[in-house]
Amino acid sequence: MxxxxxxxxxxxxxxxxxxxxxxxxxxxxxxxxxxxxxxxxxxxxxxxxxxxxxxxxxxxxxxxxxxxxxxxxxxxxxxxxxxxxxxxxxxxxxxxxxLLVLSGEPRAGVLPADIALALVSAEDPDLAASQAVAHVAFGALGTARGAAGPAERDAAAAALAAGQTATWRAALVEGAMVSAVARGREGALAGPLCVGSYQHAHGIAEIVGVGTLPAARRRGLAAAVTAILARHALDAGMRTVFVSAHSGEVARVYEHVGFRRVATACIAEPIERG
Known part of the structure; x- marks a missing residue:
């Protein structure tokens, strides 16, 4: 090893x-x-x-x-x-x-003018909506555009247990988790559209939970969120930043930011019965 x-x-x-x-x-x-x-x-x-x-x-x-x-x-x-x-x-x-590891400096692309990118604060009034982005995004894996957007995000946010958002808020306060969000400034795609986080230990950071609402995909949002998180992790003194991708298609998004494949992360779950 x-x-x-x-x-x-x-x-x-x-x-x-x-x-x-x-x-x-x-x-x-x-x-x-x-x-x-x-x-x-x-x-x-x-x-x-x-x-x-x-x-x-x-x-x-x-x-x-x-x-x-x-x-x-x-x-x-x-x-x-x-x-x-x-x-x-x-x-x-x-x-x-x-499984990919950051090689060199993270590369951030140019965001659309109607998108604002920022780290997530524990006092953020959109915390539940930002958390709900991940629920909607991971319900439609991949990078393809789809219909699910702010309406589905807001419905998911309303259905979240209060304890789930409280747990995320506590992790942000403690510094155990650092999160970033890309928001639409106005119009049909207003509010949180893409979210991601990193967790850390022993000088290593893992970027997790990067997800974009299907209606907002193919605009560079996931790459931008990944890049700001990687930059923050390096500035915080992390020696290694890594991420696991659900597929080769998703891995290419991370490769554009500056990650390279080094290994294979395995996930085992019961076989779904149709």
């Missing part, structure tokens, strides 16, 4: 511990979220040298069902080879995603 991937592995183990209890399941560690917010997952136990077998995955899945939390697993393929086969043997679907 390279020094870079070893450092990223330490990061992956550290970040969930801020808001989750870590359960030891031998070769796997299950992170169980305390309070409201995005649920966590199971990962390879930091420093475990042996293989992870299908029975290990099955045991953790049983515990996740017992806790009524998602049966989700995440890891880096090059760091834990063989876990993909074990997860598939345990009945999970494995998605392999490009």
């Amino acid at each position: 390279s020094d870079l991937l070893a450092a990223i592995e330490r990061f992956y183990d550290a970040v969930p511990r801020r808001y989750a209890d870590a359960e030891d399941h031998g070769p796997l560690t299950l992170f169980v979220r305390r309070g409201e917010g995005w649920p966590y997952y199971a990962r390879p136990t930091l420093g475990h040298a042996g293989a992870v077998e299908a029975k290990d995955v099955a045991a953790v899945r049983a515990r996740q069902r017992q806790l009524s939390i998602p049966e989700a697993f995440e890891w880096v393929l090059e760091t834990t080879p063989g876990l993909d086969a074990a997860a598939e043997a345990a009945g999970l679907c494995v998605r392999r995603c490009p």
Whole structure:
């Protein structure tokens, strides 16, 4: 394992511990979220040298069902080879995603004149709407334009549990999370249109949750949000900035900002039954 991937592995183990209890399941560690917010997952136990077998995955899945939390697993393929086969043997679907690291300075494109780009403040009155952007965006993965826009964002914001926004606000206040938003200044596409964040530990920052409302896509907003976050992370003293992309198509957005592919991030979840 390279020094870079070893450092990223330490990061992956550290970040969930801020808001989750870590359960030891031998070769796997299950992170169980305390309070409201995005649920966590199971990962390879930091420093475990042996293989992870299908029975290990099955045991953790049983515990996740017992806790009524998602049966989700995440890891880096090059760091834990063989876990993909074990997860598939345990009945999970494995998605392999490009993992990219910033190389040099982030490159920001020119934003449309009707877009304002800024870091998110904990006092921002649009906090719920900005958070809702991600819910709508990840309901329509990819980079293609679509119909969902501000109306769907506002409906999602109204449906958010108060605790979810409070959790994000607390992370912003603590500095555990830094977020950025691209807003439309006026017209049909007014308000928060694209949002993203980074979390950090041990001098490493991971950019997460970059999403654009489908109606506002193909305007360079995701690249701009990524670039401002990467710039902030570097200025804050982060030695490494990385991101995982849902697909090769999304990875190209990050590559335009200055990221390069170094590994493969894996996500395993139950197979959807049609």
